[in-house]
Amino acid sequence: MQKLKKLIIKVIEITQSTVRPLFIASPFLSRLYYLLFDRAFGYEQQAILKAKIQYETRQGMQDNSSSLLRRNIHRIEKGLIMRPRKDVFALDYIEETVSVYSRAAKVEHLDHADLVWAYSVLQQFFTVCDLKHPTIKASFEIFQAVKFQSDATSVPYLSSERVAHDISSEQLKALCKSRRSVRWFEQKKVDKSLLIEALTISTEAPSACNRQAFEFMWIDDEETKREAVELPGGTAGFASQIPCLLAVIGDLSAYPFERDRHVIYIDASLASMQFMLACETLGLSTCVLNWPELHTLDKRAAKLLNLPQHKRIIMFIAVGYALADGGIPFSNKKKAATLLTYVETKKRD
Ligand SMILES: Cc1cc2nc3c(=O)[nH]c(=O)nc-3n(C[C@H](O)[C@H](O)[C@H](O)COP(=O)(O)O)c2cc1C
Numbered sequence: 001m002q003k004l005k006k007l008i009i010k011v012i013e014i015t016q017s018t019v020r021p022l023f024i025a026s027p028f029l030s031r032l033y034y035l036l037f038d039r040a041f042g043y044e045q046q047a048i049l050k051a052k053i054q055y056e057t058r059q060g061m062q063d064n065s066s067s068l069l070r071r072n073i074h075r076i077e078k079g080l081i082m083r084p085r086k087d088v089f090a091l092d093y094i095e096e097t098v099s100v101y102s103r104a105a106k107v108e109h110l111d112h113a114d115l116v117w118a119y120s121v122l123q124q125f126f127t128v129c130d131l132k133h134p135t136i137k138a139s140f141e142i143f144q145a146v147k148f149q150s151d152a153t154s155v156p157y158l159s160s161e162r163v164a165h166d167i168s169s170e171q172l173k174a175l176c177k178s179r180r181s182v183r184w185f186e187q188k189k190v191d192k193s194l195l196i197e198a199l200t201i202s203t204e205a206p207s208a209c210n211r212q213a214f215e216f217m218w219i220d221d222e223e224t225k226r227e228a229v230e231l232p233g234g235t236a237g238f239a240s241q242i243p244c245l246l247a248v249i250g251d252l253s254a255y256p257f258e259r260d261r262h263v264i265y266i267d268a269s270l271a272s273m274q275f276m277l278a279c280e281t282l283g284l285s286t287c288v289l290n291w292p293e294l295h296t297l298d299k300r301a302a303k304l305l306n307l308p309q310h311k312r313i314i315m316f317i318a319v320g321y322a323l324a325d326g327g328i329p330f331s332n333k334k335k336a337a338t339l340l341t342y343v344e345t346k347k348r349d
Contacts, residue, residue, distance in 0.1 A: 043295030184326025213254030
């Protein structure tokens with residue numbers, strides 16, 4: 001029976017690799033290939049569809065923030081710093097912005113600082129824009145009806161006013177060289193305050209339209225952690241002694257369009273990198289644990305961590321105090337000069 005199963009799998013594999021070249025001629029054929037022969041994208045596509053519906057139903061609101069509000073306020077800030085600044089801008093989204101602002105202001109648990117930021121930026125927008133324009137005038141009336149606390153520091157500022165730092169490139173290089181994936185930890189709990197501090201630093205990372213649609217789920221419960229830590233494939237041998245486990249999770253419901261489906265991976269990874277460097281400065285070490293795109297694993301993790309399908313695991317991160325005599329792989333790094341590539345110069349007629 002086992003032999004027959006193996007034989008069938010082998011035949012399927014050979015058939016697939018034989019027909020594969022026939023399906024690369026167009027995106028349509030490639031879609032057909034996956035429809036006929038491979039279910040790899042099915043669960044992810046279902047997640048994207050569910051997320052889209054969730055976005056539409058909740059009109060761009062998530063649990064305690066609004067991705068639509070954050071995106072649109074960000075766009076207005078970009079308009080405010082434009083050189084030269086226009087008297088009239090944001091016409092195609094200012095009504096949507098004041099509408100989502102007034103809805104968000106009524107949501108009890110919405111992040112207060114987000115609302116202060118939104119109110120302050122909108123206030124500046126209506127101060128500098130031409131209120132005689134009918135669209136801006138109509139939006140101003142909606143905006144005026146929902147007063148909030150304004151803050152002079154939550155609006156665009158000059159580059160020369162940025163927070164100063166005295167970190168040299170040598171210091172940063174040392175920090176980056178010191179950060180290594182650590183797999184052997186002291187059996188000591190990680191304090192929540194340290195995680196919060198590292199996350200505070202991680203939130204300074206860039207994100208697409210400043211939406212920051214991700215979270216770091218601390219799997220604090222010992223039993224859940226024991227199960228969760230075995231889910232990513234790459235923890236064999238060291239899973240049981242990971243003191244603190246985080247799941248980095250992206251929220252697809254922050255985006256109405258399929259074109260943004262990769263943003264959660266980009267944004268969360270940028271924040272994760274800052275988180276890991278911040279951990280180093282706090283005496284903590286980390287190791288990223290891979291999360292392959294397998295619907296079987298996704299389903300198990302979703303059940304264990306109580307995640308709706310639109311919330312996607314991006315990676316797990318092990319955190320703890322490095323064991324002094326724990327080994328570290330050398331992990332040769334590529335040379336910068338080999339990473340810097342150039343577009344081949346095209347001959348122009
Ligand atoms: C996306 C990603 C997935 C990873 N998955 C694992 C993993 O499952 N298990 C593991 O031991 N290390 C994992 N790592 C750590 C890498 O092996 C490590 O970053 C790499 O070998 C370079 O070593 P360094 O982090 O010490 O510089 C992962 C790293 C990344 C970025």
